[in-house]
Amino acid sequence: MRSLASAAYATACLLCLQGCAGWQSALDPKGPAADELAWLIWFFTGLCTLVWVLLMVTLIAPLLMGQRGGTEPLALDIGAERRKLRMVGAATALTAMILIGLTVLSFFANRTLAAIGSDAALTIRVTGHQWWWEVRYEDATPSRILTTANEIHIPAGEPVRLLLTSTDVIHSFWVPSLAGKLDLIPGHLNVLDIKADRPGVYRGQCAEFCGAQHANMGTFIIAEQRTKFDAWWNDQLKAAAAPASEEAKAGAELFIKRPCVMCHTIRGTPAGGRVAPDLTHIASRQTLAAGTLTMSRGNLAAWIADPQGAKPGVHMPMVELDGDQLNQIVAYLEGLK
Known part of the structure; x- marks a missing residue:
């Protein structure tokens, strides 16, 4: 025991x-x-x-010392x-x-x-x-x-x-x-x-x-290190990379046509919203939703498809997208490094 x-x-x-x-x-x-x-x-x-x-x-x-024996309990010991x-x-x-x-x-x-x-x-x-x-x-x-x-x-x-x-x-x-x-x-x-x-x-x-x-x-x-930090800053100052694939190009066009453009900024595009995070280089970050999800294609798709499922109460609304449209937007955002 x-x-x-x-x-x-x-x-x-x-x-x-x-x-x-x-x-x-x-x-x-x-x-x-x-x-x-x-x-x-x-x-x-x-x-x-x-x-x-x-x-x-x-x-x-x-x-632990206790009361000394033979003493009067009420007697006053001046010392x-x-x-x-x-x-x-x-x-x-x-x-x-x-x-x-x-x-x-x-x-x-x-x-x-x-x-x-x-x-x-x-x-x-x-x-x-x-x-x-x-x-x-x-x-x-x-x-x-x-x-x-x-x-x-x-x-x-x-x-x-x-x-x-x-x-x-x-x-x-x-x-x-x-x-x-x-x-x-x-x-x-x-x-x-x-x-x-x-x-x-x-x-x-x-x-x-x-x-x-x-x-x-x-x-x-x-x-x-300072040199690496300076290189990061210079890269981040660049406008968003142009979509490389047909799927990503379709995603870029879809992004501009959907409500995403009202909240987010992607420099180099018409997207200029100021009430949500800047997405110009979103794929270079380690996480999504302020550290809630690690950055990956699957988590990016899950976040776009159902933000309330990952972060209940978040102000990002759910945008109606079919499977192909979701994949197109994810392909576009994945290229923003």
């Missing part, structure tokens, strides 16, 4: 520790902001554990009362010192976080929608301003400034491995500075309940 209990305890510990790593864990930092926050979390946790242990010892010790008063005073002073110390630590941590983006060369505006992320890369040259969706590419090892806002309700942007969470508020602009120490893919999530599909409002920050 004892060995079974030990095995169960070890298994429970391992399961708990699984939450301390991975691409969406605040305890697995991959950037200076996350490092500072993780250190603060561990320090607060250790200190609070120590305080709890001391408090339990203080409470349990008198119970003991003074010792108790000194203990309470010392505990009060220690509590005040701990609170002041934690406040000072928080202040210096905030100062460190604020300094991360002081020399940021790249500014990205992230706008929250129900339920996806609009990503706009700012640039002094208007022709180099880029708008995409849900995936945020950044150069590894360089600070990046994110300008956060929303068009509908309050959302919250959180990529635990890179930075803390910050709200996106309609009509207000918040600033979040991030930096990825090394190339990689870091998953983020909306951390503020924002409606039916809050749980399916994910994002990915893709950090890559």
Whole structure:
């Protein structure tokens, strides 16, 4: 029985520790902001554990010591009362010192976080929608301003400034491995500075309940070497690729004739909708529907045919298409890389 209990305890510990790593864990930092926050979390946790242990010892010790025999229960021991008063005073002073110390630590941590983006060369505006992320890369040259969706590419090892806002309700942007969470508020602009120490893919999530599909409002920050990032940006600035096959050409014509054109933009075509994600290079993304589905021909077809089936409550309407028409549109969108 004892060995079974030990095995169960070890298994429970391992399961708990699984939450301390991975691409969406605040305890697995991959950037200076996350490092500072993780250190603060561990320090607060250790200190609070120590305080709890001391408090339990203080409470349990008198119970174990018991009442000394032969003493009158109602008799007042002046010496003991003074010792108790000194203990309470010392505990009060220690509590005040701990609170002041934690406040000072928080202040210096905030100062460190604020300094991360002081020399940021790249500014990205992230706008929250129900339920996806609009990503706009700012640039002094208007022709180099880029708008995409849900995936945020950044150069590894360089600070990046994110300008956060929303068009509908309050959302919250959180990529635990890179930075803390910050709200996106309609009509207000918040600033979040991030930096990825090394190339990689870091998953983020909306951390503020924002409606039916809050749980399916994910994002990915893709950090890559500067040369690779510049090449990606230049490719994304290009207009949509012309359809290569007859099926794709038929899909392009069908896309323009159907309601899709009222919501989505595909640069280089008459499609100029602004209320849904830009699809100019949709096939270059890793996921669909803000991280809900992995990018594949089958998932693309399923998403177009029945968006409510994959993401109930999403604002994308169902468009009536027969099998051939669906395959044509999918063939067209697959070529938008």
